[in-house]
Amino acid sequence: MTAAREQLLALKQVTVAFSGFIAVDRLDFEVASGELRCLIGPNGAGKSTTLDLICGKSRITAGEIAFRGAPIHAFREFRIARTGIGRKFQVPSVFRELTVRENLEIGCSRDPGVWRNLFRFTGGVDTERLERLAVLVGLEDHLETQAAQLSHGQTQWLEIALILAQDPALILMDEPTAGMTAHETNMTAELFNRLRGKHTLIVVEHDMGFVRDIAETISVMHQGKLLAQGTADEVSQDAKVREAYLGSGGIGHA
Amino acid sequence: MSGKVSRQILLYGVVCLAILIVPVLVDDAFLLNKYARYLIFGMLAIALSLSWGYAGILNLGQATTFGLGSYCMAMFLKLKTVPIHTGSDGLPDFMVWNNVTELPWIWVPFHSMPVALLAGILVPALFAALLGWFMFGGRIAGVYAAIITLAAMVVVNLIIIDQQSYTGGFNGITDLARFEIFGLTFDAYSASTYYLVAICLTVTLFLALAVSRSKTGLILQAVRDQEERVRFFGYDVALYKTFVFALSAAIAGLAGMLYTIIMEFASPTFLGVPLSLSIVIWVAVGGRQSLLGAMLGAVLVTGVQGALSETEAFLETWTLVMGGLFVLIVLFMPKGLAGAFEALVRRFPKAAREGGARHAAEQSPKSQPHLGGAL
Numbered sequence A: 001m002t003a004a005r006e007q008l009l010a011l012k013q014v015t016v017a018f019s020g021f022i023a024v025d026r027l028d029f030e031v032a033s034g035e036l037r038c039l040i041g042p043n044g045a046g047k048s049t050t051l052d053l054i055c056g057k058s059r060i061t062a063g064e065i066a067f068r069g070a071p072i073h074a075f076r077e078f079r080i081a082r083t084g085i086g087r088k089f090q091v092p093s094v095f096r097e098l099t100v101r102e103n104l105e106i107g108c109s110r111d112p113g114v115w116r117n118l119f120r121f122t123g124g125v126d127t128e129r130l131e132r133l134a135v136l137v138g139l140e141d142h143l144e145t146q147a148a149q150l151s152h153g154q155t156q157w158l159e160i161a162l163i164l165a166q167d168p169a170l171i172l173m174d175e176p177t178a179g180m181t182a183h184e185t186n187m188t189a190e191l192f193n194r195l196r197g198k199h200t201l202i203v204v205e206h207d208m209g210f211v212r213d214i215a216e217t218i219s220v221m222h223q224g225k226l227l228a229q230g231t232a233d234e235v236s237q238d239a240k241v242r243e244a245y246l247g248s249g250g251i252g253h254a
Numbered sequence B: 001m002s003g004k005v006s007r008q009i010l011l012y013g014v015v016c017l018a019i020l021i022v023p024v025l026v027d028d029a030f031l032l033n034k035y036a037r038y039l040i041f042g043m044l045a046i047a048l049s050l051s052w053g054y055a056g057i058l059n060l061g062q063a064t065t066f067g068l069g070s071y072c073m074a075m076f077l078k079l080k081t082v083p084i085h086t087g088s089d090g091l092p093d094f095m096v097w098n099n100v101t102e103l104p105w106i107w108v109p110f111h112s113m114p115v116a117l118l119a120g121i122l123v124p125a126l127f128a129a130l131l132g133w134f135m136f137g138g139r140i141a142g143v144y145a146a147i148i149t150l151a152a153m154v155v156v157n158l159i160i161i162d163q164q165s166y167t168g169g170f171n172g173i174t175d176l177a178r179f180e181i182f183g184l185t186f187d188a189y190s191a192s193t194y195y196l197v198a199i200c201l202t203v204t205l206f207l208a209l210a211v212s213r214s215k216t217g218l219i220l221q222a223v224r225d226q227e228e229r230v231r232f233f234g235y236d237v238a239l240y241k242t243f244v245f246a247l248s249a250a251i252a253g254l255a256g257m258l259y260t261i262i263m264e265f266a267s268p269t270f271l272g273v274p275l276s277l278s279i280v281i282w283v284a285v286g287g288r289q290s291l292l293g294a295m296l297g298a299v300l301v302t303g304v305q306g307a308l309s310e311t312e313a314f315l316e317t318w319t320l321v322m323g324g325l326f327v328l329i330v331l332f333m334p335k336g337l338a339g340a341f342e343a344l345v346r347r348f349p350k351a352a353r354e355g356g357a358r359h360a361a362e363q364s365p366k367s368q369p370h371l372g373g374a375l
């Protein structure tokens, strides 16, 4: 199935060491264009670190990260973002002092230049698009609300909307449903299913119910290495995966 | 949204108009000179509000760029006095006293007014751009950046004092000609000079307002809020910070040029730590996230200080009061007087307007027109 698709992202023998501690160890990881990939693994497996390496937040010690066939690991963060990679962080990070609308405007970063943006004012061309995005994540009644006043789930959604405003080809989602109610999680699964195909997604998630709802292929990481890869049923029956999760009370409770 | 913006423009316009009609009411050249000085401090406060209030860059050396602008104007006006106040070779007097025989190359371009006026804005802006590029490119932020701005000021100050034969050293550049442009002469003690300053202030205020309201202004606020996050949307944070730092310096440079006209000299004390720290206090008192608030904070604080300075004893007490006030405001009013004013306006008229006629259902956050945020 993935064979027919064009490869978008490829990590080759990627290693990162933090003062001696190897958090990601000779990782080979590939994602095809249009795929929705779930990345799971016990705490400390190196999932967030892997996303950090892709978006430039951390620098690789060895190996190569290629996006659309070209290496990007030496680029500065904003350059990586401009090639079409968006990141949602594990700890939701939005601009708390700004309103939801202002946050979304920051998200619309197709024109990132200082000079161009000096002559662009609020209520400009993006308004309609912003409001559509707000509807998509259920924040249409909170456009003028300060982001600091949103609930945890709403903050998560706002950050998701920011990434959608940015409209990158590849979206990296780090635990998007953390802190959400069951209902909110379902809504998020619905949203992700709608994004499928339009964007390529890598979703790091602990909630196995959610993962089953959205996943095509699941990659399992453990101690900085790729442990297994396959459908939800395949990986949950994999002996190595079961062993890796033993300490943390089984898959789905990690 | 747009209603809020037009209210803000209205409020800013009213304040600027009030400033512009002062000479109609005050017919005292000495007072006008003093008020013009306060307005120049207001411009400095606007400059710091842009970098500190909007982008979170605390500049403890704002006076550096102010001083550079001031010296550019002084060099131009000094050359206009030649050969009246000079020795034999048509050199500025202090150079003759320092046995300089030829006009230094750095002074030569200042014979030309357009060059001098441009230099007064561009030299500070370039200085800040270089310093900014070094700091922000190297991800130096917060306290460390603040310390570097302070250190840079001390260095520039020392160079100016040290290079006596080029800069007049400790004494600065004195005995200047009057500034003349388009056939108008600007005497330091005159209504026309007051107008010059007031117009520059108005233009600066609205320019800064436009920048703060632009998407670039919004991105700067996001940088202040969470610098790390902004990068991952594809914005070159270092470039944005360098831009606002240089813009702030350009405004300070303009203020410095006007200050030379008002004071009729330039001095190394213009690039001093006391002035730089005072600017921080004015802006904190007025409200750093409000351009108008910061500007009025400067006018208010220096105004009161000026009124008290007639009595020596009061002035000392005032310094203490200022210090205490600063600490209190930093602790309890992070948004300064502007923030307090907005909070007040938000509370009272809303209750008055919404009493009765309106349905509770209409009171969504969207439908609350108020002056809040207009500052």
Ligand SMILES: Nc1ncnc2c1ncn2[C@@H]1O[C@H](COP(=O)(O)OP(=O)(O)OP(=O)(O)O)[C@@H](O)[C@H]1O
Residues within 6 Å of the ligand: A018, A021, A023, A041, A042, A043, A044, A045, A046, A047, A048, A049, A050, A090
């Ligand atoms: N900047 C860093 N410096 C030092 N150690 C780090 C750094 N970033 C991550 N680590 C370590 O690398 C390991 C992997 O961390 P990572 O955050 O990638 O795990 P994770 O799979 O996302 O786990 P979780 O499910 O808890 O979010 C952890 O042991 C962590 O302490």
Ligand SMILES: [Mg+2]
Residues within 6 Å of the ligand: A047, A048, A049, A090, A174
């Ligand atoms: Mg993680």
